[in-house]
């Protein structure tokens with residue numbers, strides 16, 4: 001790359017004229033992953049997207065399905081899974097194995113080099129087991145450190161990191177971590193060196209005023225009306241941790257956060273934008 005008459009080292013273009021380069025972090029939910037046609041169309045858009053990018057995926061419903069087949073019942077509280085030893089084993093197989101590897105293979109098929117990661121790989125997502133006196137979440141962790149140098153080394157090689165919703169303690173214990181939180185923590189950490197944008201793609205077109213009406217997308221959501229919508233129970237289930245993560249991100253250095261469906265990366269589609 002030629003810049004101001006000198007050759008920049010191949011990927012040393014994070015800051016040009018003091019401007020940070022934009023990094024896009026995209027999270028896809030389990031319901032989207034399950035729909036082959038939607039996933040394929042999403043991946044086309046993702047591959048086409050220019051600049052450094054990171055993909056994070058969930059897969060909660062697949063884990064519930066596989067756990068059920070193995071005879072384990074799943075318990076969720078406010079959109080978060082209670083994870084005992086058996087469910088952690090299922091999660092490692094489903095998120096870290098089946099889903100992560102299938103998504104990476106799908107990207108490779110579209111000529112996008114990618115690498116699948118859980119928190120233990122490259123010590124990339126270090127977490128702490130959640131201690132909650134009222135609810136025992138089991139093997140559930142909250143991210144305390146993101147290895148941004150490792151992530152950057154992949155981005156510099158044009159390799160897309162694909163994260164599953166699994167983190168790891170400093171002592172090497174794998175922990176289930178909400179995919180939305182994985183996405184927001186990575187984006188927040190990467191904001192140190194990049195201008196960052198976070199995209200949440202799920203089965204809905206955004207935050208809906210009426211969950212039964214797909215055309216009731218709230219186009220802009222701020223922290224004030226967000227609290228009102230929780231109080232009036234318009235926002236429930238998986239949307240609770242998702243929006244908590246959105247506001248965390250926007251208040252901790254992320255430039256823009258968007259929520260939408262599988263088409264979110266296309267131009268002019270209806271979506272929700274999070275504002276301060």
Ligand SMILES: Nc1ncnc2c1ncn2[C@@H]1O[C@H](COP(=O)(O)OP(=O)(O)O)[C@@H](O)[C@H]1O
Nearest residue numbers: 029030031202204206207208234235236238239
């Ligand atoms: N107001 C709302 N607008 C849109 N979705 C909502 C709302 N309240 C609750 N939800 C639920 O939240 C879900 C999204 O959260 P989640 O299932 O965790 O998605 P994902 O698997 O994509 O992360 C939606 O599928 C919907 O059922």
Ligand SMILES: CC(=O)N[C@@H](CCC(=O)OP(=O)(O)O)C(=O)O
Nearest residue numbers: 030058059060080081165178179
């Ligand atoms: C702690 C916790 O709740 N972890 C989530 C991680 C997967 C996830 O986030 O999946 P979706 O994006 O498909 O909802 C779970 O096990 O369901």
